[in-house]
Amino acid sequence: xxxxxxxxxxxxxxxxxxxxLPSFIALLVLWQVSAMLIADPALxxxxxxxxxxxxxxxxxxxLLFSLAVTLARVAVAFFFAMALGSAIGIALxxxxxxxxxxxxxxxxxxxxxxxxxxxxxxxxxxxSETAAIVAVxxxxxxxxxxxxxxxxRALDRQLLEATQVFGVSRWKVLRHVVLPxxxxxFIASARAGLALTWKIVLVVELLGRPNGIGFQIRTxxxxxxxxxxLAYSLAFIAIVLAIENxxxxxxxxxxxxxxxx
Amino acid sequence: xxxxxxxxxxxxxxxxxxxxxxxxxxxxxxSLAIEPGAFxxxxxxxxxxxxxxxxxxxxxxxxxxxxxxxxxxxxxxxGMVFQEPRLAPWLSVIDNLLLIAAPGARAEALDLLDLxxxxxxxxxxxxxxxxxxxxxxxxxxxxLAKPDLLLLDEPLISLDSxxxxxxxxxxxxxxxxxxxTIVMVxxxxxxxxxxxxxxxALAPESGRIALDRTIPLPHPRRVTDPAEAALLDExxxxxxxxxxxxxxxxxxxxxxxxxxxxxxxxxI
Ligand SMILES: Nc1ncnc2c1ncn2[C@@H]1O[C@H](COP(=O)(O)OP(=O)(O)O)[C@@H](O)[C@H]1O
Ligand SMILES: [Mg+2]
Numbered sequence: 325x326x327x328x329x330x331x332x333x334x335x336x337x338x339x340x341x342x343x344x345l346p347s348f349i350a351l352l353v354l355w356q357v358s359a360m361l362i363a364d365p366a367l368x369x370x371x372x373x374x375x376x377x378x379x380x381x382x383x384x385x386x387l388l389f390s391l392a393v394t395l396a397r398v399a400v401a402f403f404f405a406m407a408l409g410s411a412i413g414i415a416l417x418x419x420x421x422x423x424x425x426x427x428x429x430x431x432x433x434x435x436x437x438x439x440x441x442x443x444x445x446x447x448x449x450x451x452s453e454t455a456a457i458v459a460v461x462x463x464x465x466x467x468x469x470x471x472x473x474x475x476x477r478a479l480d481r482q483l484l485e486a487t488q489v490f491g492v493s494r495w496k497v498l499r500h501v502v503l504p505x506x507x508x509x510f511i512a513s514a515r516a517g518l519a520l521t522w523k524i525v526l527v528v529e530l531l532g533r534p535n536g537i538g539f540q541i542r543t544x545x546x547x548x549x550x551x552x553x554l555a556y557s558l559a560f561i562a563i564v565l566a567i568e569n570x571x572x573x574x575x576x577x578x579x580x581x582x583x584x585x
Numbered sequence: 586x587x588x589x590x591x592x593x594x595x596x597x598x599x600x601x602x603x604x605x606x607x608x609x610x611x612x613x614x615x616s617l618a619i620e621p622g623a624f625x626x627x628x629x630x631x632x633x634x635x636x637x638x639x640x641x642x643x644x645x646x647x648x649x650x651x652x653x654x655x656x657x658x659x660x661x662x663x664g665m666v667f668q669e670p671r672l673a674p675w676l677s678v679i680d681n682l683l684l685i686a687a688p689g690a691r692a693e694a695l696d697l698l699d700l701x702x703x704x705x706x707x708x709x710x711x712x713x714x715x716x717x718x719x720x721x722x723x724x725x726x727x728x729l730a731k732p733d734l735l736l737l738d739e740p741l742i743s744l745d746s747x748x749x750x751x752x753x754x755x756x757x758x759x760x761x762x763x764x765x766t767i768v769m770v771x772x773x774x775x776x777x778x779x780x781x782x783x784x785x786a787l788a789p790e791s792g793r794i795a796l797d798r799t800i801p802l803p804h805p806r807r808v809t810d811p812a813e814a815a816l817l818d819e820x821x822x823x824x825x826x827x828x829x830x831x832x833x834x835x836x837x838x839x840x841x842x843x844x845x846x847x848x849x850x851x852x853i
Contacts, residue, residue: 482667482669482671483671483673485645485667485671486665486667486671486685487684487685488644488645489643489644489645489663489665489736490663490664490665490685490726490730491662491663491685492684492685496684500673500676500680500684501673501684504673504675
């Protein structure tokens with residue numbers, strides 16, 4: 325009976341086949357057509373020319389090396405920003421006095437322009453890897469802290485009281501009561517942060533690193549190599565989307581399952 | 586078995602509305618000795634401070650005056666059914682129970698779920714259960730704690746009457762078999778008179794104890810017995826000017842009754 329019922333459901337093509345792929349192709353066509361109309365390959369190369377440039381850089385190993393260097397910076401800064409931001413956010417969310425005292429600092433940190441922290445870090449710590457990582461971390465941690473603070477504020481107090489009465493150990497409370505409630509905030513801040521982090525990493529590289537996507541883009545900028553800029557950007561976008569689709573979203577679905585009615 | 590003494594418990598809450606300036610006194614100078622192994626029910630109109638009293642005993646309230654002292658020189662193991670089910674929505678029913686238990690309690694947890702007529706629902710998430718089923722899961726959780734002291738805040742409210750009847754007799758059975766000290770809040774005088782070894786009524790306005798009676802009668806009891814009927818009359822007399830409680834009853838679902846295996850839990 326179950327099998328029969330399953331057969332009756334009309335088979336629908338997956339969403340990406342029906343909408344995403346056609347719209348993606350439409351974007352490429354639009355690009356190709358407008359590039360042909362503008363007819364200035366140096367100023368606005370076609371998708372094919374961009375692909376060719378990308379292929380050349382892939383073959384020399386330059387593209388993969390830059391991607392790897394930038395991704396490594398993103399990963400390290402992301403890790404530190406998540407750790408630092410979560411710790412601050414949970415502390416502020418759990419303690420009203422802490423929030424009263426340091427909440428204002430967080431507002432300032434949130435509104436600090438990224439460029440200012442980057443420039444100051446390079447001035448204070450020199451044009452070093454440490455300065456780059458610190459700058460990105462300082463830029464992203466406040467966003468994480470703000471989101472985690474909301475999550476920690478919304479912890480179910482009734483449930484915590486219940487575990488207290490029953491004398492549940494701190495570790496079990498953390499593992500089974502606190503973390504499941506913070507998981508959605510953690511993922512939301514990871515997601516908000518990931519996009520932010522890689523953008524800031526590019527700026528950091530552009531301003532003071534001898535390698536990475538951002539450095540490459542500065543080099544291409546110096547030579548007005550638009551195809552190079554586009555090729556490197558698209559390669560990076562592809563990586564970021566892959567991370568989003570194959571890591572962030574599956575994790576999000578897993579942790580949010582109990583919420584769906 | 587553990588007993589407890591309340592000495593001069595007074596609880597004031599700050600005024601709530603912007604217009605109100607005076608603080609609200611819900612419990613006033615409550616002094617009470619509860620002997621080890623007693624089954625005390627607390628009755629009183631809504632808002633009189635019954636829940637607050639349980640929270641004070643449980644150590645969850647920090648703003649009261651007075652003292653809670655234990656008959657032994659140790660903190661008792663407490664099992665509590667709150668006014669709300671308070672189950673973790675991301676944990677299955679069985680995992681909610683195991684969260685508060687020592688390792689290796691699974692078999693007993695399943696038996697207790699069976700006893701509260703939730704056999705077969707152990708893997709459900711709380712949101713998949715009705716409100717009444719969640720309350721029963723909370724009752725099973727409280728019993729799984731192997732409590733010296735069982736604090737019950739209207740545990741059988743909103744259950745349909747025949748099931749409530751069965752669970753009442755299970756509760757008495759559990760009390761007789763395991764001898765925990767029980768403090769149970771209820772709005773149901775019949776329940777109070779049928780189950781407990783002592784009834785305490787809190788008076789509205791004053792926040793003091795209006796009535797304190799021991800019930801030295803054997804179980805099972807019948808409210809038609811003269812001694813019980815007299816106490817019931819006394820309570821109803823007392824409650825004539827209390828506002829009526831509002832509560833709803835869940836429809837009876839076709840859930841299994843407790844199996845014989847689960848009933849073993851109630852043997853001495
Ligand atoms: N945390 C609180 N803050 C302010 N007032 C409270 C608080 N908790 C309880 N009260 C007040 O104390 C009174 C008694 O509450 P409660 O103990 O829940 O009564 P009962 O359980 O007898 O219905 C209520 O009027 C309620 O408004
Ligand atoms: Mg109450």
